[in-house]
Amino acid sequence: MASDFEILDLEVPSINQEILPQYPQNIQRFNVNEISYNDFYWLFMERNVPVVLEQVSTHWECRNWVKSETAADSFDTSTTNKTSINYDYLKERIDNTLVPVANCGVEYFNSHAKSEMLFYDFLKYWQNEQGNEHETNPTELSNRKENSTDLLYLKDWHLKAQNPNYDFYKVPKHFASDWLNEHLLATNSDDYRFVYMGPKGTWTPFHSDVFGSFSWSTNIIGIKKWLLLPPGEELKLNDRLGNLPFCIDEQLLEEHNVHFYTLLQKENESLFVPSGWYHQVSNVTDTISVNHNWFNACNLERIWNNLSQQMQRVMAEIDDCRQMDNFNDHCQTMLRASFGINYLDFIQLLQSITERRLIARNNNTASDLTDNHHQQKTTTTRPLSSMSSTSSPTLSSKLIFFDHYIPNDYHMQHDLQRIVQVVDSMLQDPVICDDRIVLYRKCIQLKETLTSSFIPSLLS
Ligand SMILES: O=C(O)CCC(=O)C(=O)O
Numbered sequence: 255m256a257s258d259f260e261i262l263d264l265e266v267p268s269i270n271q272e273i274l275p276q277y278p279q280n281i282q283r284f285n286v287n288e289i290s291y292n293d294f295y296w297l298f299m300e301r302n303v304p305v306v307l308e309q310v311s312t313h314w315e316c317r318n319w320v321k322s323e324t325a326a327d328s329f330d331t332s333t334t335n336k337t338s339i340n341y342d343y344l345k346e347r348i349d350n351t352l353v354p355v356a357n358c359g360v361e362y363f364n365s366h367a368k369s370e371m372l373f374y375d376f377l378k379y380w381q382n383e384q385g386n387e388h389e390t391n392p393t394e395l396s397n398r399k400e401n402s403t404d405l406l407y408l409k410d411w412h413l414k415a416q417n418p419n420y421d422f423y424k425v426p427k428h429f430a431s432d433w434l435n436e437h438l439l440a441t442n443s444d445d446y447r448f449v450y451m452g453p454k455g456t457w458t459p460f461h462s463d464v465f466g467s468f469s470w471s472t473n474i475i476g477i478k479k480w481l482l483l484p485p486g487e488e489l490k491l492n493d494r495l496g497n498l499p500f501c502i503d504e505q506l507l508e509e510h511n512v513h514f515y516t517l518l519q520k521e522n523e524s525l526f527v528p529s530g531w532y533h534q535v536s537n538v539t540d541t542i543s544v545n546h547n548w549f550n551a552c553n554l555e556r557i558w559n560n561l562s563q564q565m566q567r568v569m570a571e572i573d574d575c576r577q578m579d580n581f582n583d584h585c586q587t588m589l590r591a592s593f594g595i596n597y598l599d600f601i602q603l604l605q606s607i608t609e610r611r612l613i614a615r616n617n618n619t620a621s622d623l624t625d626n627h628h629q630q631k632t633t634t635t636r637p638l639s640s641m642s643s644t645s646s647p648t649l650s651s652k653l654i655f656f657d658h659y660i661p662n663d664y665h666m667q668h669d670l671q672r673i674v675q676v677v678d679s680m681l682q683d684p685v686i687c688d689d690r691i692v693l694y695r696k697c698i699q700l701k702e703t704l705t706s707s708f709i710p711s712l713l714s
């Protein structure tokens with residue numbers, strides 16, 4: 255019987271990445287089965303370069319959300335394969351709960367106006383939209399008058415968190431090293447796993463992703479048009495006040511001499527969106543996608559830099575309150591509100607990622623992996639409070655990502671090494687140095703845990 259588990263085989267990079275051009279002419283494409291985990295890791299994730307993986311969702315349960323119609327072409331005798339939304343199946347499989355909906359016709363504080371509606375009401379709206387000819391160009395849409403009809407986009411829906419037992423998709427192995435969701439699921443916190451559904455013409459305004467994270471997006475049905483800018487290119491679009499546009503198009507990008515990529519993402523394709531790449535996305539046809547945001551060893555340093563820069567902005571904003579008691583605590587509260595996490599949250603994430611790898615590494619003998627890994631599986635949802643780096647290693651503490659993937663020893667060692675590097679940067683940060691009792695002490699403890707438990711021979 256084939257095992258349910260796959261090893262994430264990471265190896266020392268064999269190519270000198272510095273000799274590669276920074277960005278390719280076009281966004282490259284690979285069949286998901288034809289690019290190894292290791293190549294994706296070093297050539298795209300580590301270098302922060304976008305790539306499309308094809309044939310990703312072929313075996314996902316959510317292909318049932320879509321039906322194939324073999325339609326006879328009226329002009330000749332050939333037949334064409336068309337897919338359409340299977341509203342009945344969606345209703346059968348998913349409860350009628352409140353879902354988050356954006357109105358793509360209404361701009362509200364640099365985003366689209368958001369509300370909630372019942373899922374079946376959204377499906378009814380979507381079904382009624384069929385045949386309505388909408389404007390699909392975001393620039394035209396943002397110029398629409400207020401009385402134009404709603405254009406609703408169900409987005410940022412935590413469907414998997416709401417239905418943990420409904421296995422409607424399988425995270426592709428290439429995206430499985432995901433410290434953000436690994437940590438959040440382990441602590442029963444909000445996750446960054448989403449479903450998007452919307453009629454032709456719905457769109458997401460120009461933005462970069464939360465924390466400066468990576469994202470992946472897999473289309474179950476439909477076509478998305480992406481405009482993607484390498485980090486820094488967005489600065490050419492700043493107005494005199496330093497604000498970025500809400501909506502972009504090719505003409506605007508060309509006028510400002512911006513280097514950008516246009517990508518049409520089709521059904522069954524995943525796009526890897528690197529850290530800090532601004533993008534705008536529009537649904538050229540009715541579209542359903544599954545998306546994650548995440549970070550890992552490859553973009554950890556970027557996340558830390560973004561967090562510390564945002565902290566500097568927060569401190570500058572309330573500089574006149576510096577004499578106040580607990581000034582630093584107030585800043586950390588504001589940081590969490592504006593950025594999503596604060597310093598303590600970030601350190602706790604690093605602690606939990608470290609702890610899991612130290613426990614699992616003690617446990618991952620080669621014989622374990624080959625002989626036993628199909629006997630018992632754990633998810634990443636075990637509370638960390640029940641783990642400690644001194645607990646005796648058992649099979650149940652094996653590290654398994656998204657129920658399927660086991661990192662090899664080199665991978666775990668590499669992860670730990672990157673955490674050491676970021677903790678070294680953190681120990682230089684004035685905010686951390688100022689807070690000797692909590693932040694500085696926690697960083698020092700983490701560094702000690704890490705350096706006292708390395709097997710140096712694994713990393714050359
Ligand atoms: O598909 C969309 O509308 C937006 C997706 C997005 O921004 C992302 O995956 O980062």
Ligand SMILES: [Fe+2]
Nearest residue numbers: 462463469533
């Ligand atoms: Fe995004």
